[in-house]
Amino acid sequence: MGFKWFKSFMVAALSLFLVSSAQSVFAQHEEHAEGAATEEKFNPGEAILHHIADAHEWHFFSFKKEDGTEFHGTIPLPVLLYSPQRGFSAFMSSVFHHGTEVYNGYKLEHDKVVAVDANGNADESVKVYDFSITKNILQMIIALIVLVWLMITMAGKYKTGQGVTSAPKGLQNAIEPIITFIRDDVAKPNLGPKYQKYLPYLLTIFFFILINALFSMLPGAANVTGNIAFTAILGIIAFLVIMFNTNGHYWQHIFWFPGVPLPVKLLMIPVEIMGIFTKPFALIIRLFANMTAGHIVILSFISLIFIFTEMSKTAGVAFTPVSIAFAVFIYLIEILVAFIQAYIFANLTAVFIGEAIGDHHFEEDVVSHH
Structure with missing residues (x-):
């Protein structure tokens, strides 16, 4: 009985893993496909590395709504930062809106928190120590x-x-x-x-x-x-x-x-x-x-x-x-x-x-x- 339950669990886990992996890669594919004419084609290396890399949010799936906007199934995680110039900051990763927004002088670029100036450009003069719960x-x-x-x-x-x-x-x-x-x-x-x-x-x-x-x-x-x-x-x-x-x-x-x-x-x-x-x-x-x-x-x-x-x-x-x-x-x-x-x-x-x-x-x- 226990072995049958284990087999059923592994089949379900395998199916969900493949669907989740395919969904993640497909989402990367769609992002490239919707870009400008000069945008490069689907980059499997970039999609794979993005999937196995660490992140400040726990992403499960994405899909498009009828109005054309995207819905991301994610769990936001705590962001804990210390900067000698700006002091300590604590907030949830959801304020970055998946890297599209700047919050409190910080921005999420390629799953890494960087300090930005008033114009939203990276400010390398500000040192950031990231102690976030990734x-x-x-x-x-x-x-x-x-x-x-x-x-x-x-x-x-x-x-x-x-x-x-x-x-x-x-x-x-x-x-x-x-x-x-x-x-x-x-x-x-x-x-x-x-x-x-x-x-x-x-x-x-x-x-x-x-x-x-x-x-x-x-x-x-x-x-x-x-x-x-x-x-x-x-x-x-x-x-x-x-x-x-x-x-x-x-x-x-x-x-x-x-x-x-x-x-x-x-x-x-x-x-x-x-x-x-x-x-x-x-x-x-x-x-x-x-x-x-x-x-x-x-x-x-x-x-x-x-x-x-x-x-x-x-x-x-x-x-x-x-x-x-x-x-x-x-x-x-x-x-x-x-x-x-x-x-x-x-x-x-x-x-x-x-x-x-x-x-x-x-x-x-x-x-x-x-």
Whole structure:
């Protein structure tokens, strides 16, 4: 019964995602088509980047009314700005009217708030620090609430004895194998007897990445895991956790690798120092690139419909089933990628922490014997 419900949910989510994506791309297409004669044709790259970028409002759909005006289905979000020249400002993004209006000396240009002068032109002499609650931030807050609710609910069930004296049920039955997998296949092999100290952190980053990645597959959702700022913060946190748990053996292997000839040691020092920073950097780029690529591929297939339509309406109609079929396939792959990327980030983090806290006496003995 639960599996049938899950399948129905995924079919509905997939359908809404494709409709929402197509609507977004189509809206971009219409904006270009209604421009002046010198206006460029539909630009799929611009439409795709606009769809996956962060924004100061949560846009779901757009359509034209009978009087020719456009209706935008959006949720306005709080705009919080600080300028050394103008002070602090707080208002809702709806006052910008989707970038067409100036408010309080600020204007929204390409989803970025800029200061303007009395004539409405950008004033570069005014520095603006944007602390707004954007679409990505709001979705992260929602994901955090879901994560906390999920874990507190499961903890409450264990306290009552469900899953301890009796078999787990419902959502607990689905989450428990994942927790056990992270414990037995990620934490224990890489961290040894100290795994319990770092298991809460590994579980947190795994589920936080997974929930945000799955949310991004829903129609109109933000592409949080495909935002470089999001992955950068996760990478920086991992870097700090690694650095604060290093020991003397770790730094000895960085600056004076045992059992290696002196000339090689001198060559290895800069390489090892660079490796300290490239490890978290690899975590950042891997998650960002993989999650962004999936959305771009899906939207690219949908964009092909409009590209072929500009060439010939018959070609556009004929290619539509092919485009949708490929988009559905990539969508299903993206669900798998969400789990894989969450696992890889948690596993590599455990590997790097294990290197920092590990006892290298055994390695030194092996090297000395050789």
